[in-house]
Amino acid sequence: MMIGFRTLSTLAVAACAGAYAVAPAHADVLPQGVRAKATGQVVMYDSSGGATTRARTATVDKNFTAETGVSVRMDFNSDVTKFFAAMENGGSIPWSMVEFPTKGDFLRARDAGYLVKLDPSIVDLAKVEPGAHDEYGIDVMRYGIVLTYNTEKFSGDAAPKRMSDLFDVKRFPGKRCLFKYPQFGGVLESALLASGVPRDKLYPLDLDKAFAELDKIKSDILWWSNGDEAIRLLSSGDCSIGIAWSGRVFSAAKNDKAPLALVWQDSLYSQAVYAIPKGAPNAVGGQVMLAHFIADLPGQKELVAQITYATPLIALTVADYGPELGPWIVAGDNAKKAIEENASYYSKNLPQIVDRFNRWVAQN
Secondary structure, three states: OOOOOOOOOOOOOOOOOOOOOOOOOOOOOOOHHHHOOOOOEEEEEEOOOHHHHHHHHHOHHHHHHHHHOOEEEEEEOOOOHHHHHHHHHOOOOOOOEEEEOOHHHHHHHHHOOOEEOOOOOOOOHHHEOOOOEOOOEEEEEEEEEEEEEEOOOOOHHHOOOOHHHHHOOOOOOOOEEEEOOOOOOOHHHHHHHHOOOOHHHOOOOOHHHHHHHHHOOHHHEEEEOOHHHHHHHHHHOOOOEEEEEHHHHHHHHHHOOOOEEEEEEEEEEEEEEEEEEOOOOOHHHHHHHHHHHHHOHHHHHHHHHHHOOEOOEOOOOHHHHHHHHHHHOOOHHHHHHOEEOOHHHHHHHHHHHHHHHHHHHHOO
């Protein structure tokens, strides 16, 4: 079964010590025959937005346009609801490529027949780690779903140490910032950990127990809908503690000097997936953009230096992380402390979970 990073010792990623220097001039990376296939515009279903989209636009996407002349337009959606609704309704599809925020979303779309196979004459999957791709998609960014806190609220020995501390309102008072969606935000998993469920027994999720635990802090929750909003609420102190995506925390703490820290113990991680939707208006352009993403090693290094989301390219090794980025990336001890979100479980159960979650949020 697909898409999982093989071993962290060979996980591709990158950012050398000089990654923060001025970016080098763009160099062509595609075979001429592949480059010639790209025309028009690629519209991407963008489930990242914010800092991730800005990092991607300034690196790999910029390089793709420079080499091919094909422009890229983002259609931001914080989850895949719009994608699945369009597919299920049989309407026209405006996207040449789709970014699935989790493997579970990808598996659901693949198994429903909503994707087309990658063209091996365009997309060189031999450059991607075994296990990090299949015929329909490739892993593109591995990210932490991490406990995050404001360091002006908590510090030193008094700081939170593990995900379950999110639910301890006596030791860690203040509002809690959580993603207003039940997947890839750790909302349900954190509740189960706080209720005493062992980390290796989380799945299948006990929804009754999870929502009962969430009931205890519901009045303390501030919901966020995108990564930038999470960082704004946590950095300002509107929330003293919450869950955010690791690359967003890195960007805010390192680039903006925001008073934020993250905790890997019992946090989660997942990986986004790129794929081509059935009925795409410029499927070939989307395939070429995928091929360029794989081949653009300089762009990959610049991307990870900005947003610390790992990419599974064989040509890049774990040594390319460098000491500056190591604490922020899902690798080594960080990965051992964290828990991988169960893609198979969510691919089979997400619609029912979303329905129950939305009804729970709407209740007084």
